[in-house]
Amino acid sequence: MEYSKEFKAALSAFSNTEKDKLIFRLLKKDKLLSKKLYFELIDPETTDDKRNAMETLVEEKVILASKYIGNAKYFLTIIRKLSAEITEHIKITTDKFGEASLNLLLVNKILDYNNDLSKQRFDNVYKLYIYIINKVFRSLVLIKKLDEDYWMEFDDLLRETQEKILENHYLQKLCINNGLDFNWLESEKIPADIELIMKDIKSQGFLR
Numbered sequence: 001m002e003y004s005k006e007f008k009a010a011l012s013a014f015s016n017t018e019k020d021k022l023i024f025r026l027l028k029k030d031k032l033l034s035k036k037l038y039f040e041l042i043d044p045e046t047t048d049d050k051r052n053a054m055e056t057l058v059e060e061k062v063i064l065a066s067k068y069i070g071n072a073k074y075f076l077t078i079i080r081k082l083s084a085e086i087t088e089h090i091k092i093t094t095d096k097f098g099e100a101s102l103n104l105l106l107v108n109k110i111l112d113y114n115n116d117l118s119k120q121r122f123d124n125v126y127k128l129y130i131y132i133i134n135k136v137f138r139s140l141v142l143i144k145k146l147d148e149d150y151w152m153e154f155d156d157l158l159r160e161t162q163e164k165i166l167e168n169h170y171l172q173k174l175c176i177n178n179g180l181d182f183n184w185l186e187s188e189k190i191p192a193d194i195e196l197i198m199k200d201i202k203s204q205g206f207l208r
Contacts, residue, residue: 036092051098054089055105058082062109069116072124076131079110083135097150100142104157107135111164111171122170129171133178134207136161140184141195151187158185178206 014022027034039050065078083106090099110132111117117125143154162185165171175182179201184190191197201207 032088032091035088039092047093047095047098050089050093051095051102054086054098054102057085058102058106059109062106062112066113066116069113070120072117072120072128076128079106079128079131082106096142096146097153100139100146100154101157103135103142104139104154104161107132107139108157108160108164111161111168114164114168118168118170125170126174129174130178130207132171133175133180136165136175136180136185137194137198137201137207140190141198143187144190144192144194154187158187161185 011019027037039045045053061082062079065075065082068075068078083103086099086102086106089095089102110128117128143151162182165175165182179197184194198207
C-alpha cells in the first residue's frame, strides 16, 4: 500500500504522545513487528546468536518429532510448524545466510531418520519427500543469491544432504524425476539461473 503525501503529513502532525499511543496499539496487533523492533533496537543478541539458537531448536525439535515419524502426515505437520519458526526468525533478523543454512539443516536432520522413512510405503512419505526436495531447491536459490564469499560455507551442509539423499532409494529417484541434479549440491556448481530452472520445473507440474 502506498501512502499519499497528505496522509504522511497528517501522521507527522500527531503529537509525540499520540504517536506513542498509535505505535503501541499497532505493536499489540502485530507480534512479529514487535519482535522485529525489539531485536533491532535493544536485543543484546546478534543475528549469529539467534541463528545458533535456531540451529539447536531445529535439532531438538526434529528429535522430538521423530517419535511420530511412523505417521508421515502428522510428522510433516510438525515439520511445517518448525519451518514456520525458521521463517519467523528470518523475518525478525533478515538473516539471509540463515534462511539457506537453517532449511538445509532441517532437511539433514529429517534425513537422519532415513532408516525409519525407508520402511514406510512410498505413498505415505511422498508428500514429505516432495517437501524436502522443494526445501533443497529453495536453499540452492538462496545460496546463489548470497555473496560468493559465503558459498564455501554451505558445501559441508550440501555434501551431507547429497549423501543422505543417495542413501534413500525412493527419495533419490524422486529427486531425479523432479529435476534435481545432484551435481548442483556444491556451491560453485549451482546454475546461475537456478531460480528460473525451479520455476520451469514447477510450471511442468513437478515439485508438487
